[in-house]
Amino acid sequence: MYREHGSSDDQAEDLLATPVKPVSLVTDIAERFRESVVNGTLKPGEEINESHLAERLGVSRGTLREAIRILIGEGLLEKLPNRTSRVRMLSPDKAWEIMTARAIIEGFAARVLAERLTPEKLERLHSIWQHLYEAASANDRASFSHWDFALHQAIMEMSGHEVLFETWTKISAWIRLMFASEDYSPEEMLANALNHKQVIDAIAAGDPYVAEEKLKADLLDQHELKRIAGLQSLSSNGKNPTELE
Numbered sequence: 295m296y297r298e299h300g301s302s303d304d305q306a307e308d309l310l311a312t313p314v315k316p317v318s319l320v321t322d323i324a325e326r327f328r329e330s331v332v333n334g335t336l337k338p339g340e341e342i343n344e345s346h347l348a349e350r351l352g353v354s355r356g357t358l359r360e361a362i363r364i365l366i367g368e369g370l371l372e373k374l375p376n377r378t379s380r381v382r383m384l385s386p387d388k389a390w391e392i393m394t395a396r397a398i399i400e401g402f403a404a405r406v407l408a409e410r411l412t413p414e415k416l417e418r419l420h421s422i423w424q425h426l427y428e429a430a431s432a433n434d435r436a437s438f439s440h441w442d443f444a445l446h447q448a449i450m451e452m453s454g455h456e457v458l459f460e461t462w463t464k465i466s467a468w469i470r471l472m473f474a475s476e477d478y479s480p481e482e483m484l485a486n487a488l489n490h491k492q493v494i495d496a497i498a499a500g501d502p503y504v505a506e507e508k509l510k511a512d513l514l515d516q517h518e519l520k521r522i523a524g525l526q527s528l529s530s531n532g533k534n535p536t537e538l539e
Contacts, residue, residue, distance in 0.1 A: 310335060311350055319353055323361035326351075331370060331381060332443050332473045333436035338383040342371065370467040384471050392468045397513040399462050400446060403453040405506035408497045415452045419494050422448055426490060430483035438483050439473050445490060449497075449509075 310330050330336045348358045362379050365371040372382045384392070407415070422445045429437035446469075450462045462469075478486065489512045496505040 310347060319357050320361045320364065323351065323353065323358060324364050327361065327365050328370065328467075328470055329440065331470045332439050334439060334474060335436070336381050336474070338381050338471060338474055341374070341378050341380040344378070365467075368467040370470060381474070382467075382471060384468065384475065388468070389472060389475070392465065392472055393513055395465065396446075396462075396469065397510045399458055400449060400513065401506040401510035403450045403455060403458050403462075404493060404497060404509040405502040406453040406455050406458075407449055408500055408502040408505040410452075410454055411497060411500060416498055418448060418452070419445070419497065423487070423490060423494055427487045430480075430487040433480045433483065435478065435483070438478070438487075439476065442486070442490070443470070443473055449493075 310326055327336065342362065344355055344358055344362075348355045351358065362371060366373055366379065370382060371379045373379050422441055426438065426441040426445060429441055447466075450459045453459065489508075493505060493508045493512065496508045
Protein backbone atom coordinates (compact mmCIF):
# COMPACT_ATOMS: atom_id res chain seq x y z
CA MET A 295 0.00 0.00 0.00
CA TYR A 296 1.42 3.35 -1.00
CA ARG A 297 0.83 6.23 1.31
CA GLU A 298 1.22 9.85 0.27
CA HIS A 299 3.80 11.55 2.43
CA GLY A 300 3.42 14.91 4.07
CA SER A 301 6.13 17.35 5.01
CA SER A 302 9.24 16.21 6.84
CA ASP A 303 8.08 18.25 9.84
CA ASP A 304 5.03 15.98 10.10
CA GLN A 305 7.27 12.93 10.25
CA ALA A 306 9.69 14.26 12.87
CA GLU A 307 7.28 13.70 15.75
CA ASP A 308 7.19 10.54 17.83
CA LEU A 309 4.42 8.67 16.04
CA LEU A 310 3.89 6.33 18.97
CA ALA A 311 3.31 9.12 21.47
CA THR A 312 0.37 10.98 19.88
CA PRO A 313 -3.22 9.84 20.42
CA VAL A 314 -4.70 8.32 17.26
CA LYS A 315 -7.83 9.53 15.49
CA PRO A 316 -11.02 7.47 16.03
CA VAL A 317 -11.07 6.33 12.38
CA SER A 318 -9.54 3.04 11.24
CA LEU A 319 -7.71 2.71 14.53
CA VAL A 320 -6.05 -0.61 13.75
CA THR A 321 -4.87 0.58 10.32
CA ASP A 322 -3.59 3.83 11.81
CA ILE A 323 -1.69 2.06 14.59
CA ALA A 324 -0.17 -0.47 12.18
CA GLU A 325 1.07 2.32 9.90
CA ARG A 326 2.54 4.19 12.87
CA PHE A 327 4.51 1.07 13.77
CA ARG A 328 5.80 0.80 10.20
CA GLU A 329 6.89 4.44 10.12
CA SER A 330 8.41 4.22 13.60
CA VAL A 331 10.61 1.32 12.52
CA VAL A 332 11.82 3.21 9.44
CA ASN A 333 12.58 6.44 11.30
CA GLY A 334 14.36 4.68 14.17
CA THR A 335 11.84 5.28 16.95
CA LEU A 336 11.53 1.51 17.27
CA LYS A 337 14.73 -0.53 17.01
CA PRO A 338 15.19 -4.16 15.93
CA GLY A 339 14.87 -6.35 19.02
CA GLU A 340 12.90 -3.76 21.00
CA GLU A 341 10.01 -5.27 22.99
CA ILE A 342 6.52 -3.78 22.83
CA ASN A 343 5.04 -2.76 26.18
CA GLU A 344 1.38 -3.15 25.30
CA SER A 345 -0.17 -1.52 28.36
CA HIS A 346 2.15 1.49 28.25
CA LEU A 347 1.76 1.95 24.50
CA ALA A 348 -2.02 1.56 24.55
CA GLU A 349 -2.18 4.31 27.18
CA ARG A 350 0.08 6.62 25.16
CA LEU A 351 -2.01 6.12 22.03
CA GLY A 352 -5.32 6.37 23.85
CA VAL A 353 -6.65 3.00 22.61
CA SER A 354 -7.66 -0.28 24.19
CA ARG A 355 -5.16 -3.11 24.50
CA GLY A 356 -7.46 -5.22 22.31
CA THR A 357 -7.21 -2.68 19.48
CA LEU A 358 -3.46 -2.48 19.88
CA ARG A 359 -3.13 -6.27 19.84
CA GLU A 360 -5.13 -6.47 16.61
CA ALA A 361 -2.64 -4.09 14.96
CA ILE A 362 0.25 -6.10 16.40
CA ARG A 363 -1.22 -9.30 14.93
CA ILE A 364 -1.23 -7.67 11.49
CA LEU A 365 2.40 -6.65 11.86
CA ILE A 366 3.42 -10.10 13.06
CA GLY A 367 1.78 -11.48 9.93
CA GLU A 368 3.79 -9.03 7.81
CA GLY A 369 7.02 -10.05 9.54
CA LEU A 370 7.74 -6.65 11.07
CA LEU A 371 7.12 -7.89 14.62
CA GLU A 372 7.55 -11.33 16.16
CA LYS A 373 5.93 -13.06 19.12
CA LEU A 374 8.14 -14.11 22.04
CA PRO A 375 7.64 -17.18 24.27
CA ASN A 376 6.51 -14.94 27.15
CA ARG A 377 3.63 -13.72 24.90
CA THR A 378 5.09 -10.27 24.41
CA SER A 379 6.14 -9.08 20.97
CA ARG A 380 9.20 -7.28 19.66
CA VAL A 381 10.53 -5.70 16.49
CA ARG A 382 12.00 -8.46 14.40
CA MET A 383 15.78 -8.72 14.03
CA LEU A 384 17.40 -9.73 10.75
CA SER A 385 20.29 -12.17 10.51
CA PRO A 386 23.24 -11.20 8.28
CA ASP A 387 22.14 -13.86 5.78
CA LYS A 388 18.63 -12.47 5.60
CA ALA A 389 19.91 -8.90 5.31
CA TRP A 390 22.13 -9.92 2.39
CA GLU A 391 19.19 -11.61 0.67
CA ILE A 392 16.95 -8.57 1.12
CA MET A 393 19.50 -6.11 -0.25
CA THR A 394 20.37 -8.23 -3.27
CA ALA A 395 16.71 -8.97 -4.01
CA ARG A 396 15.95 -5.26 -3.79
CA ALA A 397 18.72 -4.53 -6.28
CA ILE A 398 17.07 -6.76 -8.87
CA ILE A 399 13.47 -5.67 -8.19
CA GLU A 400 14.07 -1.94 -7.74
CA GLY A 401 16.68 -1.78 -10.49
CA PHE A 402 14.23 -3.13 -13.05
CA ALA A 403 11.49 -0.80 -11.73
CA ALA A 404 13.82 2.17 -12.33
CA ARG A 405 14.39 0.89 -15.86
CA VAL A 406 10.65 0.66 -16.53
CA LEU A 407 9.98 4.05 -14.94
CA ALA A 408 12.57 5.68 -17.23
CA GLU A 409 10.60 4.31 -20.18
CA ARG A 410 7.23 5.45 -18.81
CA LEU A 411 8.20 8.76 -17.24
CA THR A 412 5.80 11.70 -17.26
CA PRO A 413 6.38 15.29 -16.11
CA GLU A 414 4.15 14.63 -13.10
CA LYS A 415 6.14 11.58 -12.05
CA LEU A 416 9.43 13.42 -12.45
CA GLU A 417 8.14 16.33 -10.36
CA ARG A 418 7.18 13.92 -7.62
CA LEU A 419 10.63 12.29 -7.66
CA HIS A 420 12.33 15.68 -7.43
CA SER A 421 10.04 16.75 -4.57
CA ILE A 422 10.80 13.63 -2.53
CA TRP A 423 14.52 13.92 -3.25
CA GLN A 424 14.53 17.57 -2.12
CA HIS A 425 13.07 16.48 1.24
CA LEU A 426 15.71 13.75 1.40
CA TYR A 427 18.54 16.16 0.70
CA GLU A 428 17.28 18.72 3.22
CA ALA A 429 17.05 16.01 5.89
CA ALA A 430 20.60 14.88 5.11
CA SER A 431 21.87 18.46 5.25
CA ALA A 432 20.19 18.96 8.63
CA ASN A 433 21.54 15.62 9.92
CA ASP A 434 17.94 14.60 10.65
CA ARG A 435 18.24 10.82 10.65
CA ALA A 436 14.54 10.10 11.24
CA SER A 437 13.35 12.36 8.45
CA PHE A 438 16.14 11.15 6.15
CA SER A 439 15.11 7.51 6.59
CA HIS A 440 11.47 8.41 5.99
CA TRP A 441 12.20 10.15 2.69
CA ASP A 442 14.74 7.53 1.63
CA PHE A 443 12.09 4.82 2.00
CA ALA A 444 9.52 7.08 0.31
CA LEU A 445 11.76 7.56 -2.72
CA HIS A 446 12.28 3.84 -3.25
CA GLN A 447 8.57 3.24 -2.74
CA ALA A 448 7.67 5.94 -5.26
CA ILE A 449 9.99 4.47 -7.91
CA MET A 450 8.35 1.09 -7.44
CA GLU A 451 4.81 2.46 -7.58
CA MET A 452 5.31 4.87 -10.47
CA SER A 453 6.96 2.22 -12.63
CA GLY A 454 3.45 0.94 -13.20
CA HIS A 455 4.71 -2.64 -13.05
CA GLU A 456 2.05 -4.17 -10.82
CA VAL A 457 3.69 -7.54 -10.25
CA LEU A 458 7.00 -5.93 -9.29
CA PHE A 459 5.26 -3.51 -6.93
CA GLU A 460 3.23 -6.28 -5.31
CA THR A 461 6.39 -8.34 -4.86
CA TRP A 462 8.19 -5.37 -3.31
CA THR A 463 5.23 -4.68 -1.04
CA LYS A 464 5.30 -8.26 0.24
CA ILE A 465 8.89 -7.81 1.44
CA SER A 466 8.41 -4.20 2.53
CA ALA A 467 8.41 -5.19 6.22
CA TRP A 468 11.91 -6.60 5.78
CA ILE A 469 12.94 -3.49 3.85
CA ARG A 470 11.73 -1.33 6.73
CA LEU A 471 13.83 -3.43 9.10
CA MET A 472 16.85 -2.78 6.89
CA PHE A 473 16.24 0.95 7.17
CA ALA A 474 15.95 0.57 10.95
CA SER A 475 19.40 -1.06 10.97
CA GLU A 476 21.08 1.85 9.22
CA ASP A 477 23.21 4.23 11.25
CA TYR A 478 24.43 6.85 8.79
CA SER A 479 26.98 9.49 9.68
CA PRO A 480 26.18 13.02 8.40
CA GLU A 481 28.68 12.52 5.58
CA GLU A 482 27.15 9.18 4.61
CA MET A 483 23.65 10.66 4.53
CA LEU A 484 24.77 13.38 2.12
CA ALA A 485 26.62 10.87 -0.05
CA ASN A 486 23.57 8.63 -0.09
CA ALA A 487 21.32 11.51 -1.10
CA LEU A 488 23.65 12.44 -3.96
CA ASN A 489 23.73 8.82 -5.14
CA HIS A 490 19.94 8.88 -5.27
CA LYS A 491 20.12 12.07 -7.33
CA GLN A 492 22.18 10.20 -9.93
CA VAL A 493 19.43 7.58 -10.17
CA ILE A 494 16.80 10.28 -10.65
CA ASP A 495 18.94 12.05 -13.27
CA ALA A 496 19.25 8.80 -15.23
CA ILE A 497 15.49 8.27 -15.04
CA ALA A 498 14.89 11.87 -16.11
CA ALA A 499 17.23 11.41 -19.08
CA GLY A 500 15.06 8.53 -20.25
CA ASP A 501 17.99 6.14 -20.14
CA PRO A 502 16.44 2.91 -18.79
CA TYR A 503 19.58 0.81 -18.64
CA VAL A 504 21.68 3.45 -16.89
CA ALA A 505 18.82 4.05 -14.42
CA GLU A 506 18.72 0.34 -13.66
CA GLU A 507 22.47 0.05 -13.19
CA LYS A 508 22.68 3.20 -11.03
CA LEU A 509 20.06 1.91 -8.61
CA LYS A 510 21.52 -1.60 -8.53
CA ALA A 511 25.00 -0.19 -7.89
CA ASP A 512 23.67 1.93 -5.03
CA LEU A 513 22.10 -1.09 -3.30
CA LEU A 514 24.99 -3.46 -4.04
CA ASP A 515 27.80 -1.16 -2.92
CA GLN A 516 30.11 -3.53 -1.05
CA HIS A 517 30.90 -1.07 1.75
CA GLU A 518 27.18 -0.42 2.22
CA LEU A 519 26.36 -4.12 2.36
CA LYS A 520 29.08 -4.83 4.90
CA ARG A 521 28.08 -1.89 7.07
CA ILE A 522 24.36 -2.64 7.12
CA ALA A 523 24.30 -6.41 7.00
CA GLY A 524 27.54 -7.37 8.71
CA LEU A 525 28.61 -9.32 5.67
CA GLN A 526 32.07 -9.99 7.04
CA SER A 527 30.40 -12.89 8.88
CA LEU A 528 29.25 -14.34 5.56
CA SER A 529 32.69 -14.86 4.06
CA SER A 530 32.55 -18.59 4.77
CA ASN A 531 29.39 -18.85 2.65
CA GLY A 532 31.30 -17.91 -0.47
CA LYS A 533 28.82 -15.18 -1.36
CA ASN A 534 30.02 -12.13 -3.23
CA PRO A 535 27.44 -9.36 -2.82
CA THR A 536 28.54 -7.65 -6.02
CA GLU A 537 28.23 -10.72 -8.25
CA LEU A 538 24.62 -11.57 -9.02
CA GLU A 539 24.88 -12.60 -12.63
